[in-house]
Amino acid sequence: MRPLVLALVVLAAAPAAAKSSRDLGHPMDRVWPALVRFLRVDEKLKIVEKDESVHYVLFELVDGKKTFRGAAELQATTDDEGRVATRVWVKIGDRPAYMEMGMLDRFELKVREELGEPPPPPEPPPAPPPEKDKDKKE
Numbered sequence: 001m002r003p004l005v006l007a008l009v010v011l012a013a014a015p016a017a018a019k020s021s022r023d024l025g026h027p028m029d030r031v032w033p034a035l036v037r038f039l040r041v042d043e044k045l046k047i048v049e050k051d052e053s054v055h056y057v058l059f060e061l062v063d064g065k066k067t068f069r070g071a072a073e074l075q076a077t078t079d080d081e082g083r084v085a086t087r088v089w090v091k092i093g094d095r096p097a098y099m100e101m102g103m104l105d106r107f108e109l110k111v112r113e114e115l116g117e118p119p120p121p122p123e124p125p126p127a128p129p130p131e132k133d134k135d136k137k138e
Contacts (some may be wrong), residue, residue: 019091020072020100023116024111029053029077031086031111037070038110043103045070069093081121086127 024031032055039045048069049058055074060067069090079085088107090100107109 019089020097020104021087021089022079022104022108023079024086024088024108025079025083026086026111026115028074028086030115031074031088034111034114035074035088035107038107039072042106042110061095063095068095070095079118079121083118083121085118099133 002080032052036047036050036057039057040047043061045059045061047057047059049055057072058069059072061070062068070090072091075087075089077085077087088104090103090107092103092122
């Protein structure tokens, strides 16, 4: 029983291996410049590489005397209400997921400040008129 408990404690304390994501209700072409400014200006991170054509940024985060590599990616998507949206992925190597989530929280606030609230969802298409029964004689 003790080895199982020890294994669970070690796994719970280990940094997350998955990247964190958030959906934002704005198109990618508006989110991309905000992401680059956010990482460089607001978070004061060193941008190592960026490629707008595939929407990713590699960066370095310095914490004390250690430097951690990170990445941010954008992906076009639609939200639950049918709006054009952008999925933002953040991964910081050897750091816990709460750091990624905190960064995403701060970025979402920045996007809302710069771009405003997401636009309203599109109107649903009108319902088709009911078909008349061709077999009925009038």
